[in-house]
Amino acid sequence: MSIRRIVIIGAGATGTAATRALRASGFDGALALIDGEGETPYERPALSKSVLTDAADPPVLLDAATIAREAIDLVSGIPAAAIDRAARCVTLANGPAISYDRLLIATGATPRRLTLPGAERVYYLRNLADARAIRTRLVPGAAIAIVGGGLIGLELAASARRLGCAVTVIEAAPRILGRAVPARLAAAIEARHRASGVAFHTSATIASIDGAGLRLDNDAWIGADAVIAGIGVVPETALAGAAGLALDNGIAVDAAFATSDSAIFAAGDCCALPHRLFGTARLRFESWRVAGDTGACVAATLLGVARPFDAVPWFWSDQYDETLQIAGMPQFGARIVERATGTAAPMLFHLAADGRLVAAAAFGPAGAIGRDIRIAERLIAACAHPAPEDLADPSRPLKVLLRGTVAA
Amino acid sequence: MISKENDTMTQWIDVCAADALEPDDVIRFDHEGQTFAVYRTSDDAYCATDGLCTHEQVHLADGYLEGRIIECPKHNGRFDIMTGAAKGAPACIDLATYPVKVADERVLIGLG
Numbered sequence A: 001m002s003i004r005r006i007v008i009i010g011a012g013a014t015g016t017a018a019t020r021a022l023r024a025s026g027f028d029g030a031l032a033l034i035d036g037e038g039e040t041p042y043e044r045p046a047l048s049k050s051v052l053t054d055a056a057d058p059p060v061l062l063d064a065a066t067i068a069r070e071a072i073d074l075v076s077g078i079p080a081a082a083i084d085r086a087a088r089c090v091t092l093a094n095g096p097a098i099s100y101d102r103l104l105i106a107t108g109a110t111p112r113r114l115t116l117p118g119a120e121r122v123y124y125l126r127n128l129a130d131a132r133a134i135r136t137r138l139v140p141g142a143a144i145a146i147v148g149g150g151l152i153g154l155e156l157a158a159s160a161r162r163l164g165c166a167v168t169v170i171e172a173a174p175r176i177l178g179r180a181v182p183a184r185l186a187a188a189i190e191a192r193h194r195a196s197g198v199a200f201h202t203s204a205t206i207a208s209i210d211g212a213g214l215r216l217d218n219d220a221w222i223g224a225d226a227v228i229a230g231i232g233v234v235p236e237t238a239l240a241g242a243a244g245l246a247l248d249n250g251i252a253v254d255a256a257f258a259t260s261d262s263a264i265f266a267a268g269d270c271c272a273l274p275h276r277l278f279g280t281a282r283l284r285f286e287s288w289r290v291a292g293d294t295g296a297c298v299a300a301t302l303l304g305v306a307r308p309f310d311a312v313p314w315f316w317s318d319q320y321d322e323t324l325q326i327a328g329m330p331q332f333g334a335r336i337v338e339r340a341t342g343t344a345a346p347m348l349f350h351l352a353a354d355g356r357l358v359a360a361a362a363f364g365p366a367g368a369i370g371r372d373i374r375i376a377e378r379l380i381a382a383c384a385h386p387a388p389e390d391l392a393d394p395s396r397p398l399k400v401l402l403r404g405t406v407a408a
Numbered sequence B: 001m002i003s004k005e006n007d008t009m010t011q012w013i014d015v016c017a018a019d020a021l022e023p024d025d026v027i028r029f030d031h032e033g034q035t036f037a038v039y040r041t042s043d044d045a046y047c048a049t050d051g052l053c054t055h056e057q058v059h060l061a062d063g064y065l066e067g068r069i070i071e072c073p074k075h076n077g078r079f080d081i082m083t084g085a086a087k088g089a090p091a092c093i094d095l096a097t098y099p100v101k102v103a104d105e106r107v108l109i110g111l112g
């Protein structure tokens, strides 16, 4: 069957990257992009940073000129309400249906919600409307309680401090940043926040929230003018689930984004997929470049040539003037090799039991760590088994190891 | 060292010794309040672009050069160093480029 009509649900990093890649690879059929948010598609990472601190508009992902030039039928501000798999069409919330030969679901994720007395007072941050609402509360001198010491919570903490708020972070686990960030770096990041005056309560559970603050299980009281939660996200699978597609901690897809329906694909934060470097179990990545990379990669598959996703996952998190960057998946490491970087924390290389490099992580000014993380990414992609003593020796440029790998 | 090319307004400004820049390498060069990135490719071509990423103004000379693509150290935006074209999100605004020549074992950048 020839593929003449492609519909994409969701105009985030994934949906917009797929749109561009489809046109770039010569697809000249009908291309509809359904954007439930109704904003000009924008870069979500700015929401916890410049959108708050500088009251800036987030950078645009797909501007009007590109939409016109690439003949994209943008449905703006009207969510998709249902997928009719038998009729191969997507019904919009206001009634009309759009037919497809191939459908891409790129609906992203939504914040996990607190369920406790007073939870209705809590702010969450996922979209531009959320950021605008939070911005009005981050006034100098305001006391802000942030529930969750994950990436979003910490980025919010840094932005709120920059705006002159008093900030307390409340984390249920014994340490901030959970499994995806090595303990050594989490400690350096916490120290950075404390140096800026952020207070932390770890191993702390919240009992209730009211207009003046929140009470912990141990009866401690934390006064707050506003409470913002960043306690993780859940993949947005409502449409896929209602249509009967297989789910597995996200829309279940194979390495080339195929769902359990051969005409429907899913990519980005909404899906879970296996990755050649990290075993056979499905994983979720929840990061911006991965989302865009999956969107660009799925274009080939949508056009009929199944292309497995194999880019190394990587993310950054900017806090103050520093950045955390992690390439690969630290969870798959069995041992850690440290390399001094001249910043507050060493770069950490995670090696699997057989010595294969599976992740590299660092926290510091981007200019001090960015290049070596780029090189590590390539070593990870090449399944390199670098000698630990080479990784540990900052006088030995990583680039040399890369040459060795490529030649081997 | 400043010299004028015949019939043009280009000023050739001294950057560094030719061998101070290795093949497949990039350096930062500051001149009169502006910052540039000057590159030498693995096949020995020299070129120059604006020094700051068009996304959030970090020094591209701290980035990773592979072939003719420089990757920004901060968010991995990518640029073609020969044309300045933005080649990878989140970078979407092109960089300006500048002529570079090597004379008497010195690297010179053409400005103005």
Ligand SMILES: Cc1cc2nc3c(=O)[nH]c(=O)nc-3n(C[C@H](O)[C@H](O)[C@H](O)COP(=O)(O)OP(=O)(O)OC[C@H]3O[C@@H](n4cnc5c(N)ncnc54)[C@H](O)[C@@H]3O)c2cc1C
Pocket (backbone or CB within 6 Å): A009, A010, A011, A012, A013, A014, A015, A034, A035, A036, A037, A044, A045, A046, A047, A048, A078, A079, A080, A081, A106, A107, A108, A109, A125, A126, A127, A152, A236, A239, A267, A268, A269, A270, A285, A286, A287, A288, A289, A291, A314, A315, A316, A317, A318
């Ligand atoms: C505040 C914040 C800061 C972040 N900072 C970073 C960072 O610094 N670095 C990093 O690597 N990652 C960061 N991330 C994560 C990154 O932004 C996401 O991984 C990425 O946006 C995922 O892209 P996506 O397109 O898959 O999903 P999304 O960006 O979530 O886009 C999905 C879109 O689909 C829409 N949608 C959902 N359902 C429907 C429907 N039924 N009909 C129509 N449209 C629908 C949604 O409204 C949304 O617009 C951040 C995320 C947030 C929220």
Ligand code: FES
Pocket (backbone or CB within 6 Å): B053, B054, B055, B056, B057, B058, B072, B073, B074, B075, B076, B077, B078, B089, B090, B091
């Ligand atoms: S600062 Fe260069 S990509 Fe963001």
